[in-house]
Amino acid sequence: MGTPQVALKLDIDVNAANSFKTSFFQQFSGVKSWMERITEGCRKEGFVCTISGRRRYLPDIASSDGMLRSKAERQAVNSVIQGSAADIMKLAMLKVSRKLMVWRDKREREGLPGELVHVPRLLVQIHDELLFECPSFAEDVVGLKNVLQETCAVECARDFGLSVSLVLHMSCGKTWGDMREVRL
Numbered sequence: 001m002g003t004p005q006v007a008l009k010l011d012i013d014v015n016a017a018n019s020f021k022t023s024f025f026q027q028f029s030g031v032k033s034w035m036e037r038i039t040e041g042c043r044k045e046g047f048v049c050t051i052s053g054r055r056r057y058l059p060d061i062a063s064s065d066g067m068l069r070s071k072a073e074r075q076a077v078n079s080v081i082q083g084s085a086a087d088i089m090k091l092a093m094l095k096v097s098r099k100l101m102v103w104r105d106k107r108e109r110e111g112l113p114g115e116l117v118h119v120p121r122l123l124v125q126i127h128d129e130l131l132f133e134c135p136s137f138a139e140d141v142v143g144l145k146n147v148l149q150e151t152c153a154v155e156c157a158r159d160f161g162l163s164v165s166l167v168l169h170m171s172c173g174k175t176w177g178d179m180r181e182v183r184l
């Protein structure tokens with residue numbers, strides 16, 4: 001985001017926002033050079049790609065209008081970050097879904113009637129979060145934790161060739177409002 005938006009979001013004046021951004025990019029110079037590589041690549045190609053190769057075309061990246069060009073530059077960087085996060089979440093949901101089906105099949109093979117087989121169930125995705133309904137048995141919560149840790153933090157990182165670890169946080173509770181973080 002631009003300096004005026006940083007000032008607005010942090011409820012500080014524009015000078016303080018500018019100082020904050022300058023300090024941030026001095027401390028994390030790799031971020032600034034990465035952002036510059038993304039925008040230059042977009043200027044050259046006319047699009048950016050997410051981690052899985054999905055493209056977003058940004059024709060305004062070459063605009064002579066400074067406001068349009070700046071907006072396209074921010075969109076280029078945000079598209080790579082947010083689009084790649086979405087790619088990772090999509091893969092994680094597919095992998096978790098498959099593992100939960102295997103879990104259900106295993107329980108059924110153990111002799112439980114279908115209506116008595118209760119395994120965790122993915123209810124909803126909210127940005128970078130997955131909400132599950134899970135039986136309240138400790139072994140099911142631990143089993144879900146293990147499936148999520150292996151799938152989301154290990155397999156997805158490996159499948160996308162990430163050099164940085166994915167960190168997973170898990171919360172449990174009887175209701176959404178009661179959830180408390182579980183150590184992984």
